[in-house]
Amino acid sequence: MTNEPAIEMTAPPDVYQQRRARLAAAIRRPLVIFAGHAPARNYSTNPHPFRAGSSYLYFGGPPLENAALLIEPRSDGDNGCTLLRPPMGPDDPLWFGEVPSDEALSEAAGLRRDGVADSDRLGALLAGRQAASVVPPYPDTLAWAAQLGLAKADDDELLAIIHQRLIKDEHELAAMRQAAEICMEGHRAALAATGRGQREADVAAAFLAVLVANGCEPSFNPIITVRGEVLHGQGYPNLMPNGALLLCDAGPEEPGGYASDITRTWPVSGKWTPIQRHLYNTTLRALKEATAACAPGRRYRDVHDLSARVICEGLVEAELLRGDPAELAARIAHALFYPHGVGHLIGLDAHDMEDFGDLAGYAAGRTRRPEFGNKSLRLDRDLQPGMAVTIEPGIYLVPAIWARDDLVKPLADVVNRPKVDALLKDHIGGIRLEDTICVRDTGGPEVLSEALPTDADAVAACVGVSR
């Protein structure tokens, strides 16, 4: 078994060449895009699994630690690129196995035959020229870039990357569909495990086992909890009481790095209470209406505001809010129950390109609105065909919100506080529904997670049922 290891690549070589040629034509100084390394878990020689930087992967970098792509500015259609890969020590094959040959690397990435070099030559290749960098947030890589004196990529350089990564091509979509398939299998396993185990950890184990069996890592730490009102909760410490709702927001990244991100919420017992069912169906209506609104040209912020109005309608029906739903949404009353944005970009990152800040999520000239709830919206671009986003409305009863006079008092006239307090006492927790979608020219968006049920009865029927 001394055969060369397979090189996992999402796209064929010519696609990487085209992506790099477009980038090379848009920049005016060399750009180094780093792969990064596996960061330490608790001591330096005990790393987390390696995950190459997303821009590095996008432009054809093979998954090698401490590698980098050097893109030269040029306008002749050539992709002007050198792959810097770490030189190998004599004992490395013993500890880490064979690594791909330079020939195999250049072929997979669509580089010229002389387009692979030892990473310690990067300084010489730059030859003292001004150069920019995209550096994943790993300590050794940050130190390497600093030592080379590389500037951070400026907004124009980042936008040249962002505008390519924003629109997913057929290879990327195929990878995202595969990630969604595995994600849905994980959710089905989680639904089945809910009936067997008594603890969140049992459900998390079932979900993660599906990912590992499919060669995947989680694209983010799975949220699998009966305390769905804690939006970024960690760990699975709780028992699952019979009347509780379990919120499962989790997804894999497939071996090429493309993420899936799906949320479902279900009753631990398989039976909805009337108020649970109503709040769930309200969330589901928001999901469906917001998804249907994702047409080319539509402003994503309007999709968020639409979801907010639907949530307000349901809260009025439940007598938690009083008044006209549109007016309530305009006063951002929903944020007391729905304090986050309707979704985000998704691709090689679960929150795609979030490391570039709002330069990725917000179109030129647009900035975040400052109000509680609104300020958490991660995306405000006009949708285009090929954009992949999540749609994930929710309803939560968060004690930490209802303890805040600054949030509650201005809306006291429209809130039915006794009813809110009763639900807080009931530990309704949180409900969220999330699909990953891709905007299409016509016929509405492609819902990558369409095969996973959302209908309240259909979901409840899966609880405790093995496939």
Add this chain to the structure above:
Amino acid sequence: MTNEPAIEMTAPPDVYQQRRARLAAAIRRPLVIFAGHAPARNYSTNPHPFRAGSSYLYFGGPPLENAALLIEPRSDGDNGCTLLRPPMGPDDPLWFGEVPSDEALSEAAGLRRDGVADSDRLGALLAGRQAASVVPPYPDTLAWAAQLGLAKADDDELLAIIHQRLIKDEHELAAMRQAAEICMEGHRAALAATGRGQREADVAAAFLAVLVANGCEPSFNPIITVRGEVLHGQGYPNLMPNGALLLCDAGPEEPGGYASDITRTWPVSGKWTPIQRHLYNTTLRALKEATAACAPGRRYRDVHDLSARVICEGLVEAELLRGDPAELAARIAHALFYPHGVGHLIGLDAHDMEDFGDLAGYAAGRTRRPEFGNKSLRLDRDLQPGMAVTIEPGIYLVPAIWARDDLVKPLADVVNRPKVDALLKDHIGGIRLEDTICVRDTGGPEVLSEALPTDADAVAACVGVSR
């Protein structure tokens, strides 16, 4: 469910007080021991699970990101300690849930009531004094320590930590026994899954599901592979051919952070070939004899050399080496098949305190021997009661070794190369057996993983058998 979250602590408060008092008496300047933070997976807001630094945990730091313990030098038996915890933003409880109160923190950690402070006060508390630091290798923590101008702890300061952490007390041993129990359950699940699945990933999924269901993270990336000869292989990409051996070197850390590390090797088919069985039984004899040798006062390097001699005996019996086993071991001929050390310290790190380099693993005045094989021994101290170590001999057929003239030629006179080449062609791969043990005063060491079979027939009988 607005109750305060539980604080996971391994020892009672007075034990942490005693550990800190001993440390306070041994240092001459303030020492800051940082908790660290969860490093980024691919973008800054998408972290890996948080794992607090091991020394921080050992001295009673509650598991809080971006916290630190400030230990003041003093000789009055007081533990002179302040816990610096990050101040909370108004929206934090919404996103991250409740955090423990300062009262709960000081109680759990055995601090004075005024012993908890905002982390942004650390600079003021140091008041310009010279101070030392122990910093886990996470980028934000490194930057924080650098910004405060803290020196790295010197060898004397590190040794004051090392000498405490070297000897495990009853609380630590209880945690390590719990980790071993979960680890053994994982191995049993892996053995069972080997018969059901066709891919390494199926076995890895079964192992990891047991960890997650028990609230554990892996203490290192599990090695679960039919290519056991790649010592630090990653991922689970291979099919498991019927005649192959599966090597499973994997362990959890329990919620307090204490690691388990156990290796078993078994035939995928449940049936050993004669040569597999012989090499396995040789490895097993090395495991047993090396384990039995772990008595107080015994030099760990001698335990390694003993294991090397036993391996040489078995290789001579198999006609892979020729000559007297003791002489072969003296020429380090075993390293062609057994190129690593017999084990390492274990505790809060799977390789305990490896971030301190050989200051932890090697006694004063001792250094690594330079030869291939010998140079990979991570530990050379005289064993003492309470020291926890692994014993993990192995036999591998590594193509990358047999391609190296510098390693093979000097031993050509004692190697049966045709037989080696035949086994290389047969893809024997690698065999390793590893137990976690704790040295005791009398009666031989405690083998924490004793309940997991090592007998060749007993192991094979578990393949494909659900519990």
